[in-house]
Amino acid sequence: MQEFTLPGTAYLEAAAGALIKAAGNRKIWLFDAPMGAGKTTLIQAVCKALRLQGAFSSPTYSIVNEYHGPGGQAAYHMDLYRLKGLDEALDIGIEEYLYSGAYCFIEWPGLIEPLLPDGCFRIKMTIESDSERKILFL
Template sequence: MTITFSIEQLDQVAKQILEKSPNKVLLFNGEMGAGKTTLIKKICENLGVNEPTSSPTFSLVNEYYTINNQYIYHFDCYRLKTEIEALDMGIDEYLYSGHWCFIEWAEKITNLIPEQHSVITIEVQSNGNRKLILE
């Protein structure tokens, strides 16, 4: 699936992503400032998270709970230096929990990603719009 959209259309884009039934381990690729965290926030809202969401840059993982009793784990691996650091925080337990796992900067932990995962790549266009590819 490929979509070009403006920031104002994020809610609609989040719904379209969920309608495609991606794997629950979902990697988000894109340069800094492309809108990965903002899109994850909209996906969380569409999954029924009522609490505030934010980037887990310093905590590495944020846990959210939906109104449908689901857990969502949001990872930001940007600060990780090695995959061992991810294992030390117990990332494998999260990734194989069966719950939603949204991962930014997954290229830092490529050997730990489950075989069954989906990838969202966001590119900033020259006009400020975003191009999203879901694989």
């Protein structure tokens, strides 16, 4: 397990770089954090660092946002908070996203735990203060 302290938003670029390096070739990233911890903000920084294009926003209501990058690279940003059960995840085609080979950045992944392949990149964020976050990843 590695740890990164994010003292404020000025360090998002550094945090994104550290996560990309630590993830290696893993494309499914799971974000475990309380509401308001900055999951979406961190994912936006990672997407920018990966040179993805799109209007990076929270997929709270759309459930899935799709972004594109160099060479036709795709990435999916999912917010599963509003889903009520595994059946709803299957209805949106979650397995197609997970096995697409594209980046999948997933907020609130607990619901789909039984569907996740081995080797996902897990990120846990905790709120240390109004501006500081601790990021643990493995």
